[in-house]
Amino acid sequence: MPASRFNAFTDYGIGIGLRIPHYQHILEKKPVVDWFEIISENYMVDAGRPLHVLDQILEQYRVVQHGVSMYFGNASRPNRDHLRKLKKLVKRTHTPWLSDHLCWGSVDGRYTHDLLPMPYTWEAVETTAANIREVRDFVEVPIAVENVSSYAEFHMSEMSEWEFLNEVVERADCGILLDVNNIYVSSKNHGFDPQIYVDAVPADRIAQIHVAGHSKFEKYILDTHDHPVLDPVWKLYAHAIERVGRTATLLEWDDRIPSFQDVHREALKAARFLPNDEAVAA
Amino acid sequence: MRPLTRDDGMQRTWTDGRVTSEVAAQFIKPNDRLDSFDRLQIYNQQYWWRLLGNFAEDFRGLRAVLGERQFDKLAVAYLDHCGSQSWTLRDLGSRLEEFLRAHPELAAPQSALALDMVRVEWARTVAFDEAETPPLPANKVRNIPPELLRLGLQPYVVLLELKHPIDHLLGKLKRRAEIETGSVSNAVSGVRARPRRRLTTRPSRSPIYLAVHRHKFSVYYKRLAPEAFRLLCALRKGAPLDKACEIAFSFSSDSPEVMAEKVQSWFAAWMSFGWLTRPPAV
Numbered sequence: 331m332p333a334s335r336f337n338a339f340t341d342y343g344i345g346i347g348l349r350i351p352h353y354q355h356i357l358e359k360k361p362v363v364d365w366f367e368i369i370s371e372n373y374m375v376d377a378g379r380p381l382h383v384l385d386q387i388l389e390q391y392r393v394v395q396h397g398v399s400m401y402f403g404n405a406s407r408p409n410r411d412h413l414r415k416l417k418k419l420v421k422r423t424h425t426p427w428l429s430d431h432l433c434w435g436s437v438d439g440r441y442t443h444d445l446l447p448m449p450y451t452w453e454a455v456e457t458t459a460a461n462i463r464e465v466r467d468f469v470e471v472p473i474a475v476e477n478v479s480s481y482a483e484f485h486m487s488e489m490s491e492w493e494f495l496n497e498v499v500e501r502a503d504c505g506i507l508l509d510v511n512n513i514y515v516s517s518k519n520h521g522f523d524p525q526i527y528v529d530a531v532p533a534d535r536i537a538q539i540h541v542a543g544h545s546k547f548e549k550y551i552l553d554t555h556d557h558p559v560l561d562p563v564w565k566l567y568a569h570a571i572e573r574v575g576r577t578a579t580l581l582e583w584d585d586r587i588p589s590f591q592d593v594h595r596e597a598l599k600a601a602r603f604l605p606n607d608e609a610v611a612a
Numbered sequence: 613m614r615p616l617t618r619d620d621g622m623q624r625t626w627t628d629g630r631v632t633s634e635v636a637a638q639f640i641k642p643n644d645r646l647d648s649f650d651r652l653q654i655y656n657q658q659y660w661w662r663l664l665g666n667f668a669e670d671f672r673g674l675r676a677v678l679g680e681r682q683f684d685k686l687a688v689a690y691l692d693h694c695g696s697q698s699w700t701l702r703d704l705g706s707r708l709e710e711f712l713r714a715h716p717e718l719a720a721p722q723s724a725l726a727l728d729m730v731r732v733e734w735a736r737t738v739a740f741d742e743a744e745t746p747p748l749p750a751n752k753v754r755n756i757p758p759e760l761l762r763l764g765l766q767p768y769v770v771l772l773e774l775k776h777p778i779d780h781l782l783g784k785l786k787r788r789a790e791i792e793t794g795s796v797s798n799a800v801s802g803v804r805a806r807p808r809r810r811l812t813t814r815p816s817r818s819p820i821y822l823a824v825h826r827h828k829f830s831v832y833y834k835r836l837a838p839e840a841f842r843l844l845c846a847l848r849k850g851a852p853l854d855k856a857c858e859i860a861f862s863f864s865s866d867s868p869e870v871m872a873e874k875v876q877s878w879f880a881a882w883m884s885f886g887w888l889t890r891p892p893a894v
Binding site: 378412519520 | 613643700701
């Protein structure tokens with residue numbers, strides 16, 4: 331939704347991910363961009379260049395934090411050292427909301443650095459929701475959980491992915507970062523209708539939307555973030571916007587990153603689907 | 613996650629000797645294109661490719677010293693044994709020195725050179741983003757008697773005693789990389805096509821004392837006189853200035869005047885770099 335308690339009643343337009351190859355262009359040319367999404371972990375350091383660059387970006391732009399290693403779906407509780415560093419960064423960026431993924435990624439102190447799919451069970455719903463609540467209460471900003479792309483499903487699952495997502499966000503009382511590319515990728519890998527997914531999630535909890543490119547292999551699709559957004563994903567985005575309304579939208583491009591202008595141009599294609607054209611001006 | 617096979621596949625036998633495909637089938641659903649083994653294998657491959665890629669980025673010098681094949685073998689052995697024990701990939705190489713000391717055969721016959729390289733490359737990571745505390749202004753220490761004066765050292769300053777001139781070797785590697793990168797846009801492929809020679813150097817006749825530090829957000833190497841190195845190490849351990857000087861010059865035949873002159877010039881340089889701080893609170 332455009333402005334809700336899940337995105338701190340903000341009305342952000344189209345943003346792009348802040349990536350190192352674009353630092354120089356952004357700092358020198360100061361292009362007009364509505365907002366940047368940063369990978370929190372890249373700036374959860376004590377000092378040095380990453381924070382120096384971030385501070386310069388913060389002087390000019392609105393920044394939203396997106397995490398990749400909180401692992402809400404872990405069986406264990408969130409790592410306290412991680413939480414402390416995250417909160418320190420939240421105070422620095424004043425991010426209106428904070429997102430991370432609906433997945434697990436570490437066990438017994440070993441980290442995979444991957445977004446691993448979860449078994450969609452009632453037990454996992456409870457554990458995941460409790461972890462999200464703990465993170466939100468610690469960092470004191472609204473949380474949005476992002477659906478991941480996946481390549482495997484578990485026999486033990488007791489519900490569909492979208493039912494699982496709905497149960498988790500309801501119990502955690504948090505927002506959703508709806509990644510329509512991830513929905514598309516998973517729909518092809520698991521054989522479901524992506525529109526059913528989009529139609530099933532509670533529109534009033536969607537704080538933000540992600541779009542991205544993916545790669546097709548012979549037997550599956552991989553979420554690579556190294557291409558422009560493909561047409562079926564834009565169609566799904568259009569469908570989501572129709573249902574949800576104007577929502578903060580972010581293009582992810584993480585590998586084989588082209589020029590800043592190319593990435594920004596690609597992101598602004600989202601404006602075609604937004605209800606008014608303010609986003610184009612942004 | 614167990615290492616991949618030689619052809620980058622998942623191992624066919626589970627840790628307990630069972631057939632992996634049978635184990636995978638117990639918890640992963642197959643689909644019409646991929647069986648359970650194939651679906652699990654995607655995650656197994658992504659894990660190793662991601663970690664190996666990051667490891668290779670962090671230890672380019674070690675890779676150049678060992679060559680591709682031996683480096684890959686060492687990387688797999690290290691990651692298999694230590695894995696990642698942190699939510700941030702920045703820490704991936706934090707235990708490599710310890711691992712290599714325990715397994716010198718993995719870098720033989722270049723074990724000593726490899727160990728020096730690993731220590732410097734990890735020091736680079738620390739120097740890049742470790743905390744910075746307020747530097748101590750000269751007027752704050754001027755009137756404190758040496759027997760009472762205790763000083764701290766910036767956490768981002770790493771002091772190393774080395775057997776090899778790693779700073780020069782990394783400079784050589786950088787120049788080599790610049791030459792190779794410079795050739796990318798031209799049709800000439802000779803430089804890149806030539807098999808890469810291993811980077812090597814002879815041990816130095818006497819120990820090399822190196823400070824790896826950060827200045828204006830970039831990492832630098834600074835060679836130190838043996839006495840200066842010992843002085844900084846003693847200060848870092850909490851010795852008062854008079855005791856630290858005594859330790860520093862314990863093997864020196866310099867006159868007291870020469871010693872005083874040297875200490876004065878070193879302190880002037882260290883103060884200008886902002887290396888000296890208040891001692892850490894006990």
